[in-house]
Amino acid sequence: MSDVLWQPSPESIRGTRIAAFAEEVARRRGLSFGDPVDYDALWRWSVEHLDRFWGDLARWTGVLDVPDDRVLTDRRMPGAQWFPGTTVNYAEQVFRQSTDAHPALVVTAEDTDPAEMSWAELRGQVGAFAATLRGLGVGPGDRVAGYLPNVPEAVVAFLGAAAVGAVWSACAPDFGTRAVLDRFTQIEPTVLVAVDGYRFNGREFDRRDVVAELRAALPSVRTTIAVPRLFRAELPEGALAWVDAVADGQEPVFEPTAFDHPLWIVYSSGTTGLPKGIVHGHGGVVLEQRKLAELHMDVGVGDRFFWYASTAWIMWNIATSTLLSGCTLVVHDGAPAYPAPDAQFALAARTGITYLGTSAGYLSACEKAGLRPGRDHDLSALRGVGSTGSPLPAAAFRWVYDEVADDVLLGSLSGGTDVATGFIGASPLLPVTAGELQRPLLGVAAAAWNPAEEAVTEELGELVITEPMPSMPLRFWNDPDGERYRAAYFEPWPAVWRHGDWIEITERGTCVITGRSDSTLNRGGVRMGTADIYAAVESVPEVVDCVVLGVEQADGGYWMPLFVQLAPEVELSDELVARLRAVIREQASPRHVPDEILAVPAVPHTRTGKRLEVPLKRLFQGVDPAKAVNVGTVDDPAAVEHYIALARERR
Numbered sequence: 001m002s003d004v005l006w007q008p009s010p011e012s013i014r015g016t017r018i019a020a021f022a023e024e025v026a027r028r029r030g031l032s033f034g035d036p037v038d039y040d041a042l043w044r045w046s047v048e049h050l051d052r053f054w055g056d057l058a059r060w061t062g063v064l065d066v067p068d069d070r071v072l073t074d075r076r077m078p079g080a081q082w083f084p085g086t087t088v089n090y091a092e093q094v095f096r097q098s099t100d101a102h103p104a105l106v107v108t109a110e111d112t113d114p115a116e117m118s119w120a121e122l123r124g125q126v127g128a129f130a131a132t133l134r135g136l137g138v139g140p141g142d143r144v145a146g147y148l149p150n151v152p153e154a155v156v157a158f159l160g161a162a163a164v165g166a167v168w169s170a171c172a173p174d175f176g177t178r179a180v181l182d183r184f185t186q187i188e189p190t191v192l193v194a195v196d197g198y199r200f201n202g203r204e205f206d207r208r209d210v211v212a213e214l215r216a217a218l219p220s221v222r223t224t225i226a227v228p229r230l231f232r233a234e235l236p237e238g239a240l241a242w243v244d245a246v247a248d249g250q251e252p253v254f255e256p257t258a259f260d261h262p263l264w265i266v267y268s269s270g271t272t273g274l275p276k277g278i279v280h281g282h283g284g285v286v287l288e289q290r291k292l293a294e295l296h297m298d299v300g301v302g303d304r305f306f307w308y309a310s311t312a313w314i315m316w317n318i319a320t321s322t323l324l325s326g327c328t329l330v331v332h333d334g335a336p337a338y339p340a341p342d343a344q345f346a347l348a349a350r351t352g353i354t355y356l357g358t359s360a361g362y363l364s365a366c367e368k369a370g371l372r373p374g375r376d377h378d379l380s381a382l383r384g385v386g387s388t389g390s391p392l393p394a395a396a397f398r399w400v401y402d403e404v405a406d407d408v409l410l411g412s413l414s415g416g417t418d419v420a421t422g423f424i425g426a427s428p429l430l431p432v433t434a435g436e437l438q439r440p441l442l443g444v445a446a447a448a449w450n451p452a453e454e455a456v457t458e459e460l461g462e463l464v465i466t467e468p469m470p471s472m473p474l475r476f477w478n479d480p481d482g483e484r485y486r487a488a489y490f491e492p493w494p495a496v497w498r499h500g501d502w503i504e505i506t507e508r509g510t511c512v513i514t515g516r517s518d519s520t521l522n523r524g525g526v527r528m529g530t531a532d533i534y535a536a537v538e539s540v541p542e543v544v545d546c547v548v549l550g551v552e553q554a555d556g557g558y559w560m561p562l563f564v565q566l567a568p569e570v571e572l573s574d575e576l577v578a579r580l581r582a583v584i585r586e587q588a589s590p591r592h593v594p595d596e597i598l599a600v601p602a603v604p605h606t607r608t609g610k611r612l613e614v615p616l617k618r619l620f621q622g623v624d625p626a627k628a629v630n631v632g633t634v635d636d637p638a639a640v641e642h643y644i645a646l647a648r649e650r651r
Contacts, residue, residue: 002433002434002436002506002508002510003394003398003433003434003435004431004432004433005397005398005401005410005431005432005433005434006401006406006407006408006409006410006431006432007431007432008428008429008430008431010036012428013036013037013428013429014036016298016428016429017294017295017298017300018037018039018042018294018295018296018298018427018428018429018442019036019037019429021056021057021060021294021295022037022042023037024056024060025056025060028056029052029056031045033045036429037429038429039427039429039430039439040439040509042442043439043440043442046442046443047440047443047444047445047467050071050072050075050443050467050468051068051069051071051072052068052071053442053443054071054072054082054287054443054470055067055068055071057287057290057291057443058071058083058287061287061290061294062096063088063093063283063286063287063290064083064086064088064283066083066086070083070084070085071083072468075467075468076468076495077467077468077472077490077495077496077497078472078473078482078485078486078489078490079482080468080470080472082259082260082283082284082468082470083259083283083470084259086258086259086283087256087257087258087259088257088259088282088283088286089162089163089165089254089255089256089257089282090159090162090257090263090282090285090286090324091126091130091159091160091162091163091252091254092163092252092254093286093324094159094323094324095119095123095126095252097301097323097324097325097326098119098120098122098123098326099119099301099326100118100119100120101301101302102119102301102302102326102328103116103117103118103119103328104117104118104119104121104122104323104328104329105117105122105152105155105328105329105330105331106304106328106329106330106331106351107151107152107331108330108331108332108333108334108347108350108351109151109199109332109333109334110199110200110202110333110334110335110338110339111199114350114351117152121249122155122156122159123251123252124249124250124251125156125160125246125249126156126159126160126163126252127160127163127249127250127251127252127253128160128245128246128247128248128249128250129156129157129159129160129245129246130160130161130163130164130252130253131248131250131253132160132225132240132244132245132246133160133161133164133166133191134164134253136190136191136222136223137190137222138161138164138166138190138191139164139165139166139255140164140165140166140255140257140261141165141166141167141262142166142167142190142191143166143167143168143169143187143188143189143190143191143265144157144160144161144166144167144168144169144189144190144191144193145168145169145170145171145184145187145189145191145192145193145221146158146168146169146170146171146192146193146194146311147170147171147173147180147192147193147194147195147207147210147211147214148170148172148173148193148194148195148227148311149172149173149195149198149229149310149311149333150309150310150311150316150331150332150333151195151227151229151331151333152331153193153195153227153242154170154193154311154316155320155323155329155331156246157193157225158170158264158320160252162263162282163252163253163254163255164253164255165255165257165261166190167187167262167263167264167265167279168263168264168265169183169184169187169189169264169265169266169277170264170311170312170316171183171184171311171312172310172311172312172313173195173197173198173205173207173210174198174200174205174310174312174589174590174591175312175588175589176210176585176586176587176588176589177210177213177214177217177587178532178535178536178587178588179528179532179587179588179589180210180214181214181217181218182274182275182532182535183267183275183277184214184218185217185218186274186277186477186478187265187277187477188218188220189218189220189221190220190221190222190223191221191222191223191224191225192214192215192218192221192223192224192225193224193225193227193242194207194211194214194224194225194226194227195207195211195227195228195229196208196211196226196227196228196229196230196231196234197229197230197231198229198230198333199229199230199333199334200334200335200338201335201338202335202338202339204230206230206231208231208234208236211224211236212236215236223239223240224236224238224239224240225239225240225241225242225245226239226240226241226242227242228241228242257282258281258282258283259281259282259283259284260281260282260283260284260474261281261282261283262279262280262281262282262474263280263281263282263285264279264280264285264317265277265278265279265477266278266280266314266317266417266420267417268417268418268488275532276476276477276479276484276488277476277477277478278417278418278473278476278477279473279474279475279476279477280420280471280473280474281474283470284469284470284471284472284474285317285321285420285471286324287470287471288419288420288421288469288470288471289318289321289322289324289325289420289421290324290325291441291442291443292318292321292421292422292425292441293305293321293322293324293325293327294325295427295442296411296422296425296426296427296428296441296442297355297384297386297409297411297426298383298384298409298428299322299325299327299354299355299384300325300326300327301325301326301327302326302328302354303322303327303328303354303355303383304327304328304330304351304352304353304354304355304381305319305322305327305328305329305330305353305354305355305357306319306329306330306332306344306347306348306351306353306355306356306357307319307356307357307358307386308332308336308344308357308358308359308362309357310526312526313417313526314416314417314420315357315388315389317420318420318421319357327355330347330351330353332347336358336359336362336524337362337365341365341366341369341371342366342371342373342376342377344356344358344362345366345371345373345376345377345379345404346373346377348377348379348381348382349377349378349379352381353381353382354381354382354383354384355382355383355384355385355386356382356384356385356386357385357386357387357388358385358386358387359387359388359389359390359524360387360388360389360390360391360392360393360396360412360556361389361390361524361556361558362524363387363392363396363399363400364392364393364395364396364556364557366399367395367396367399367403371403372403373403373404374403374404374405375403379404379405382404382405382408383408383409384408384409384410384411384426385400385404385405385408385409385410385411386410386411386412386413386426387410387411387412387413388412388413388414388415388422389522389524389526390522390524390552390556390558391412391414391512391513391514391552391556392412392435392556393435393555393556394434394435395555395556396556397410397412397432397433397434397435398434401432409426409428409432410426410432411425411426411438412425412426412436412437413425413426413437414437414463414501414503414511414513416499418472418473418488418489418499419469419471419472419473420471421441421469421471422441422444423440423441423444423446423463423465423499424437424438424439424440424441424444424446424463424503424511424513425437425438425439425441426438427439433508433510435512436506436510436511436512437510437511437512437513438510438511439509439510439511440511443469444465444469445465445466445467446463446464446465446503446511447461447463447464447465447466447505448460448461448462448463448464448503448504448505449461449462449464449493449496450462453493453496456505457504457505457506457507458504458505458506458507459504460502460503460504460514461502461503461504461505462498462499462500462501462502462503463498463499463500463501463502463503463513464493464496464497464498464499465496465497465499466496466497472497473485476488500520501513502514514552520550521533521548521550521560521592522550522552522558523550523558523560523591523592524591526589526591526592528588528589528591528592530547530548530611530613532588532589532592533546533548533562533584533588533592533594534546534548535587535588536583536584536586536587536588537562537564537580537583537584539583539587540576540579540580540583541567542566542567542570542576543564543565543566543567543580544565544566544567545564545565545602545603546562546563546564546565546603547562547563547603547611547612547613547616548560548561548562548563548594548613549561549563549613549616549617549620550617551617551620551621552621553621554622559595559596559620560592560594560595561594561595561596561597561598561620562580562584562594562596562597562598563598563599563600563603563643564580564597564598564599564600565599565600565601565602565603566599571599572597572598572599577597580597581593581594581597598646600642600643601639601642602636602639602642603639604616604634604635604636604637604639604640604643605634605635605636612629612634612640615628615629615630616628616629616643619643619644619647620643620646620647620650622647622651625640625644625647
């Protein structure tokens with residue numbers, strides 16, 4: 001039996017933005033989606049008539065108005081052509097929604113009280129920063145890189161870059177030098193916007209040396225714009241101060257950008273080498289984010305929107321994009337659970353957040369700690385709670401309705417950096433069931449496929465998308481023939497997007513995501529490839545070989561072990577463990593320090609030399625060894641026996 005925790009009423013359904021959209025479409029096209037609106041009927045129409053759905057959404061939001069036959073002129077995947085001959089500038093679309101009635105940003109941090117930034121102030125700073133970029137010779141297609149935490153300067157710099165048609169890309173300052181250079185070296189930025197440090201969990205982290213290393217290693221950077229966070233009296237030699245870059249507030253001048261002009265470069269996890277630079281376009285992101293915010297989260301002008309994220313996580317881009325819908329964006333720089341585990345709910349009460357987005361790991365931690373934020377904080381403004389990053393366990397669903405609020409829309413979202421949105425998520429038209437995601441999102445032709453390429457229900461399959469979406473990547477950076485792009489998503493099924501998640505679609509249409517079907521490390525929603533970890537660990541001379549796993553567990557937990565094969569006569573001492581943790585923290589990411597480091601006699605590989613990451617992960621998820629590992633493909637079948645024994649011990 002399904003455990004329904006929340007049920008919309010006919011009256012609440014009629015008051016949603018998605019119902020207003022459906023009614024407008026029905027009137028215009030002579031259709032009926034029911035009264036109140038039937039989500040499944042609307043979804044079926046949206047994926048069977050992609051051109052009409054996206055054209056009607058563009059018209060309803062006021063972004064574009066084109067005939068049906070000029071919406072999707074080529075349906076190939078990859079290579080779909082959306083809205084050819086049209087122009088959409090993301091930053092211009094943001095300021096079409098500005099209003100004096102509500103602030104644009106509410107700025108918070110561990111060490112400061114909340115402060116508001118008006119739309120006029122944001123517009124003036126974006127205009128000034130855009131003018132500064134133009135004065136530095138930055139134009140359409142040039143890259144502007146940010147090494148920044150979640151601060152208002154990141155929002156301004158991104159919007160300023162978008163205004164001039166430059167391409168934005170960001171890394172969070174908790175990434176080490178090597179991890180940042182693996183990303184930024186590929187894209188050759190012209191301008192680097194960099195912070196001198198950051199605060200996290202009540203501690204200060206000086207990043208001046210890292211910024212100096214980045215400047216020295218990025219010869220393409222002509223100008224560094226220095227953002228003070230910890231050392232306001234100091235300025236790196238030759239750098240431009242942030243205060244000077246935004247000093248002359250002015251009206252932004254928006255470069256007309258084609259629908260498919262590059263907006264930003266975000267990064268794959270780097271599982272099989274350097275992280276891939278994923279390029280998204282202005283128009284696709286604008287339409288997709290208007291759909292996600294207004295139709296699925298039911299937020300818009302007057303809402304205060306927050307999603308806990310670093311600039312390294314696509315959720316920062318998605319949260320910032322709620323400005324397109326006129327939301328007030330709550331920007332928070334700090335740790336997720338500082339100064340107390342209920343910090344995000346305290347922030348919601350203090351700033352009047354109406355939609356609180358966070359990670360499944362955070363909600364599960366609050367549930368296991370027995371927190372009662374609905375009792376301890378005034379959450380009367382809260383209407384929606386979002387969760388992503390990993391599957392949300394049924395117990396955490398129940399905890400939200402028992403201890404946060406019984407009348408919120410809890411939306412668990414599954415998607416990815418790859419498309420800058422969700423595939424499966426929430427709808428205010430549908431009930432919320434414990435442990436399940438409500439439905440595929442509008443315009444997303446999602447299915448579960450078995451190895452025979454058959455759509456299945458009530459059984460586990462690969463999450464596939466069988467029709468194009470406008471926010472699918474334009475391309476990968478430095479991938480002129482598209483080979484890496486096709487290999488990433490369109491193998492083994494050409495023309496069908498394989499996302500790398502396990503999904504089960506129930507007979508009721510709800511969805512259960514059970515984790516990654518690949519080896520991506522997904523700690524708290526921040527994805528990192530195993531290659532980043534290996535590059536750091538292999539710099540330690542005592543290590544001969546290694547393998548790292550990210551194991552999703554049935555109770556919603558996440559176990560990340562590192563197995564190391566050591567040089568002869570070397571023991572895994574406490575000192576060596578500490579050194580391995582330190583090198584991963586410094587060179588890769590402090591968020592991806594392993595939970596355990598274990599010595600093993602050998603690391604098994606495929607016969608083509610690839611580490612046996614996914615089969616080993618499946619072992620530790622409890623899969624029968626005979627089904628988890630095909631020993632015929634392993635270079636040393638005997639090496640697998642040690643991992644089978646370890647997996648049995650853990651169970």
